[in-house]
Amino acid sequence: MKQYTLMLIDKKSLEWEIQELPALGVNEVLIKTVISAVSVGAELSQYDESDVTDINPDYPRNTGYENYGEVVRVGGNVRSVHTGDKVVAFYGHKDFSIEKENNVIPVSEDIPSTQALLTILSCDSAKGVLKLDPNPKDKVLVTGMGTIGLLAVYFLKHYIGVDHIDVIEPDCRRRHIAKEFGAKNAFDLQDKLEGKYEHGLECSGMHGAFGILQSSIRQYGKICILSDGNKEELKLGPEFYEKELCIVGSSDGWDYKRHSQWFFKYVKKTPYIDQIFEYETTKENLMQCFKELSNGTINPLKVLVRY
Template sequence: MKQNFLVLCGKEQLEWRTRDLPPLENDEVLVKTILGSISISAELPQYNETDLTELPPEYPKNTGYESYGEVIKVGKDVQSVQMGDRVISFYGHKDVAIIKENKAIPVPKTIYGPRALLTILSCDAAKGVFKVNLKRNDKALVTGMGPIGLLTAHFLKHYMKINDIDIVEPDPHRREIAKVFGAGTNVCMENGYNIGFECSGKIMRFSNCKRA
């Protein structure tokens, strides 16, 4: 079977390439991609050559983050998923991919694709919050109310039991959503915060967190 995969060949230069897939091993799964995520903080800087962690950039570069797809073939020893199941995994921007069974995260039929792709983002947000030794009376500032910021506010409120959570977010619609997650919008830099979480991917917002 042929696999098409996306490669970054230079600044803003993407190219689809093709290769043959090897035979499926007994503990492997063949997945057909339905949706894929693009990381605005990792992939877009690489695409635009603004990634400060890689100077100068090296090419060609594989692309991709987490993917949501349908299992179209399984090895004979695979038990946790079957043909037709939907899964989340990590294999980059490819139309089909072979992965190990233990790398396939099953997705319940009641959860649709875009929501399923929040699986890993929720894990990232949880790890960031749980690494910090917080007390219930601490004040937290979260900048950016995209998926990561909203999930961070959720974990702060419902797992760490932090009641005093303020946000920095220019989009009024996102600010309203943040209120549902238990966050406030009355930022008060003068009184300070015990902890800040930068979730917007903006250097200016990171500076706000440091000042808080």
């Protein structure tokens, strides 16, 4: 069986690599991709070669990391999934993939595919929130209402139960979406913020917003950096030292399978979460989609890719 994999072979240069899949191992599953996604913040900076944390990128390199698919075959020792089951996995823009049983997340038939796919970035956002460990009565400020920021607001509101969540976002459309996700107030960069916050989450990747966040946190408050830091260099301001703030980083998820158990139960109650996918394309048009993202023709929160 042939596998098509979208590879970044140079700056702004993609091609589909074709290869034969190996024999299936006893602890492996063969997955046919139904949908994947373009995580714009992470993937576009790689495509444009603009990631400030990766100034000498190696090529070729894989693209994408979020998949929802159907199990086509299973190895002899596989027990947790069966042929025909739906699963979430982490292999990127490929039409088929062989994955270890332990690396796939089973999905029940009643969970829409788009919502199931969001469990990956939801878990990544949740890890940062859990590191802060806010009290439901605390005030929390989140910068940047991209996918990670919106899912951080979602987890703060619906899992932790935080009542007062404010956000900073220059895009008025994204400020409106943030309120649907649970934000109390949504501010522009020029707005005057109301009061001080016990906790902050940096999801913008922009130094200006990070500076506002530091100035808005209370004495001895805590900030978690969830953004990749691939847009601009994030710098500590005088408030960090004067107020003796604590800053922690967070990457990847805390436990994808355990998180999915909560997320899949809860997400059915909040269909508005599908707003995150503001643009849809197909496998055949995926390379053109990257071009349009790069030249600014489209500017969605996240792209859904159908196979």
